[in-house]
Amino acid sequence: MGVIIFDLDGTLIDSAxxxxxxxxxxxxxxxxxxxxxxxxxxxxxxxxPILIERMIAARGLDPALKDTMLAQLLDLYEDAVHLTTLYPGVTDCLDALADAGHILGICTNKPEAPTKSVLRHFDMQDRFGAVFGGDTLPVRKPDPAPLLACHRALGGGPALYVGDSEVDAATAQAAALPFALFTRGYRKTPVDELPHTYVFDHFDALPDIAARCFA
Structure with a gap:
C-alpha cells in the first residue's frame, strides 16, 4: 500500500x-x-499563464496582453469539460488501486477550479484525498513544492508520481520520488530521454507497477 499522485492533463484525461x-x-x-x-x-x-505566453509568442501578439487574455481563458476554462475524455482504462485502474488500499491524489499545473470542475464532470471528485492545482501554491511544477505538499497532505510514506510530460519527470526527480511515465500524453521528448522509474502506455499496467513499487 502506498501513496499514488497523478498529473491530470495528458495523464488521466485528454483535455487538449x-x-x-x-x-x-x-x-x-x-x-x-x-x-x-x-x-x-x-x-x-x-x-x-505559460499556455497564454506561448499563444502570444506564436501569434506575435503584444506580451502586455497576457493578463487580459489569461483572465478571459480562466473564465472559459472552468466549464471547458465537454470535449475532454478519460484515457482508456483509467476508471478501472483507479478502482483497482483503491481496492488495493492505495491513497490517491492529484498534482497538476491546471488551475484548481477547472481541475475540480473536470473531476466532478467525470464523477471522480471523491477518489482523491488531496488535489493540488497550478495555483494552489505560489509555485507550480517543475518546482517540487506542490508535489511534496500533496504527498504530505495524503499522509506521507512510500509514494509514486504518475505523469506524462517533461515537467512531470523533472518534478518527480526534484522531489526524489519514483516516477511512472504514461507514454500516450503530451510529452515532446523521446521516452528514453526522460528520467523515469517505470513506463506504461495503458492504464491496465499501472496496478502491477504500483504493486512492484510498493513491494
Whole structure:
C-alpha cells in the first residue's frame, strides 16, 4: 500500500480539445489565427499563464496582453469539460488501486477550479484525498513544492508520481520520488530521454507497477 499522485492533463484525461477550443476563443477575439489541435497540445503542461505566453509568442501578439487574455481563458476554462475524455482504462485502474488500499491524489499545473470542475464532470471528485492545482501554491511544477505538499497532505510514506510530460519527470526527480511515465500524453521528448522509474502506455499496467513499487 502506498501513496499514488497523478498529473491530470495528458495523464488521466485528454483535455487538449477543450483547451484548444477555449484558447481559440481568446485568439479569435484578438483577431489572429486559431490553433489546431497539435499546436494546442504542444503548449500544454506548464500551467495556464505559460499556455497564454506561448499563444502570444506564436501569434506575435503584444506580451502586455497576457493578463487580459489569461483572465478571459480562466473564465472559459472552468466549464471547458465537454470535449475532454478519460484515457482508456483509467476508471478501472483507479478502482483497482483503491481496492488495493492505495491513497490517491492529484498534482497538476491546471488551475484548481477547472481541475475540480473536470473531476466532478467525470464523477471522480471523491477518489482523491488531496488535489493540488497550478495555483494552489505560489509555485507550480517543475518546482517540487506542490508535489511534496500533496504527498504530505495524503499522509506521507512510500509514494509514486504518475505523469506524462517533461515537467512531470523533472518534478518527480526534484522531489526524489519514483516516477511512472504514461507514454500516450503530451510529452515532446523521446521516452528514453526522460528520467523515469517505470513506463506504461495503458492504464491496465499501472496496478502491477504500483504493486512492484510498493513491494
Amino acid at each position: 480539445p477543450d483547451i484548444c477550443a477555449a484558447g481559440n476563443i481568446v485568439l479569435r477575439d484578438q483577431g489572429v489565427a486559431e490553433m489546431d489541435l497539435p499546436e494546442a497540445r504542444s503548449f500544454i503542461g506548464s500551467g495556464a
